Amino acid sequence: MSFFGTLFKKKEKSVLGVDIGSSSLKVVQLRKENGQAILETYGEIALGPYGGGEIGQAMNLSAEQITETLKDLLREARVTTRSCGVSIPFARSLLTLVSLPYRADPKEQRTVIEFEARKYIPVPMSEVQFDWFIVPQANPTQSGGKSAKGKADPGGKVEVLLVAVHNDELSLLQKVITDANLSASFYEIEIFSTIRATVDEPIKPVMVLDVGAASTKTYVIEHGVVALSHSISIGSQDITRAIAVSGNLSIARAEILKKEEGLGGADTLGSPELVFSRIFSEARRVLIQYETEHKKSVTSIILTGGGGVTKELGTYAKSIFSIDVRVADPFAKTSAPAFMRSVLEGIGPEFAVAVGLALRKLEEV
Numbered sequence: 615m616s617f618f619g620t621l622f623k624k625k626e627k628s629v630l631g632v633d634i635g636s637s638s639l640k641v642v643q644l645r646k647e648n649g650q651a652i653l654e655t656y657g658e659i660a661l662g663p664y665g666g667g668e669i670g671q672a673m674n675l676s677a678e679q680i681t682e683t684l685k686d687l688l689r690e691a692r693v694t695t696r697s698c699g700v701s702i703p704f705a706r707s708l709l710t711l712v713s714l715p716y717r718a719d720p721k722e723q724r725t726v727i728e729f730e731a732r733k734y735i736p737v738p739m740s741e742v743q744f745d746w747f748i749v750p751q752a753n754p755t756q757s758g759g760k761s762a763k764g765k766a767d768p769g770g771k772v773e774v775l776l777v778a779v780h781n782d783e784l785s786l787l788q789k790v791i792t793d794a795n796l797s798a799s800f801y802e803i804e805i806f807s808t809i810r811a812t813v814d815e816p817i818k819p820v821m822v823l824d825v826g827a828a829s830t831k832t833y834v835i836e837h838g839v840v841a842l843s844h845s846i847s848i849g850s851q852d853i854t855r856a857i858a859v860s861g862n863l864s865i866a867r868a869e870i871l872k873k874e875e876g877l878g879g880a881d882t883l884g885s886p887e888l889v890f891s892r893i894f895s896e897a898r899r900v901l902i903q904y905e906t907e908h909k910k911s912v913t914s915i916i917l918t919g920g921g922g923v924t925k926e927l928g929t930y931a932k933s934i935f936s937i938d939v940r941v942a943d944p945f946a947k948t949s950a951p952a953f954m955r956s957v958l959e960g961i962g963p964e965f966a967v968a969v970g971l972a973l974r975k976l977e978e979v
């Protein structure tokens with residue numbers, strides 16, 4: 615056994631995370647070595663220039679255009695593997711947390727959930743890919759949750775997260791992936807990838823704010839499960855636009871200024887702060903809704919997404935939410951040369967989804 619083990623040692627296999635964002639595509643390639651996730655390569659390519667738009671702006675490209683862009687990215691980033699996991703945009707999926715009758719028997723529980731789910735999913739079940747997760751209960755005996763030691767509590771309820779993605783949406787992604795000569799073993803809603811890459815808190819509720827180009831995704835994670843999710847239709851592209859309007863600048867110039875100055879700049883006339891105050895006030899409502907419904911406090915906020923890198927955003931967020939705020943550092947979950955650390959820290963939030971996908975894919979190796 616050991617002889618063959620060394621002679622035919624399994625070749626170290628590289629895996630890829632592919633994030634198809636609204637403004638750019640990102641890939642992260644990892645390899646497992648001695649139980650560690652080694653960062654092999656990563657890359658990003660803006661969609662704007664492929665559709666007559668600007669860098670940093672959300673685009674609505676055809677599947678063919680996205681495929682072409684992805685092929686370019688794979689080449690530019692010198693990706694060497696075809697095995698990948700792919701993200702599904704939150705905007706194209708349905709996540710809802712419902713309270714359903716508890717059954718001690720797992721088979722019966724499954725039947726109840728799959729039956730009840732139809733009421734919450736607005737299209738026929740045959741048109742979607744459907745999944746669900748039971749939210750672990752902190753104090754299950756009170757609510758008749760899972761750990762009632764197998765005893766059915768007839769009045770008990772379980773909190774269940776229902777997840778659905780339309781088949782058409784999935785087919786579109788599958789086409790892009792196959793046409794780019796990649797092979798995906800799973801498609802995952804971006805939220806789950808982000809959590810894997812950015813959240814370490816196993817129990818206490820934390821809120822993630824993924825500031826993308828077109829929208830800001832906000833969700834509360836408790837026991838590693840999404841307890842609440844909401845999309846705010848304001849993103850970092852709106853900050854660029856606000857800077858462009860207030861300073862009478864081109865979008866391209868405003869984009870550069872945004873990245874250089876963030877919230878600290880004198881030249882940007884306070885525009886970024888105005889946009890972020892709108893994002894944060896909506897996020898605050900989500901947070902308060904969660905805290906009221908669940909009678910628990912959210913202990914910290916994690917900023918991620920390209921917009922999460924905005925200079926001085928953490929300080930501003932702290933002043934609004936008055937709780938612990940930190941910027942995500944997904945590459946910290948990977949192993950890379952020390953001299954790259956500060957670069958990776960700076961760009962990490964933009965790659966959170968791609969890192970999370972690659973980490974899941976590594977588990978298959």
Ligand SMILES: Nc1ncnc2c1ncn2[C@@H]1O[C@H](COP(=O)(O)OP(=O)(O)OP(=O)(O)O)[C@@H](O)[C@H]1O
Nearest residue numbers: 635636637638670826827828829850851919920921
């Ligand atoms: N250093 C930076 N400072 C401020 N904004 C930045 C910085 N880097 C990137 N951004 C902005 O972040 C946005 C892109 O973020 P990200 O890549 O997370 O979005 P996306 O995934 O394409 O969009 P979405 O998640 O909405 O689909 C762009 O609008 C870009 O201008």
Ligand SMILES: [Mg+2]
Nearest residue numbers: 635636826919
């Ligand atoms: Mg994104």
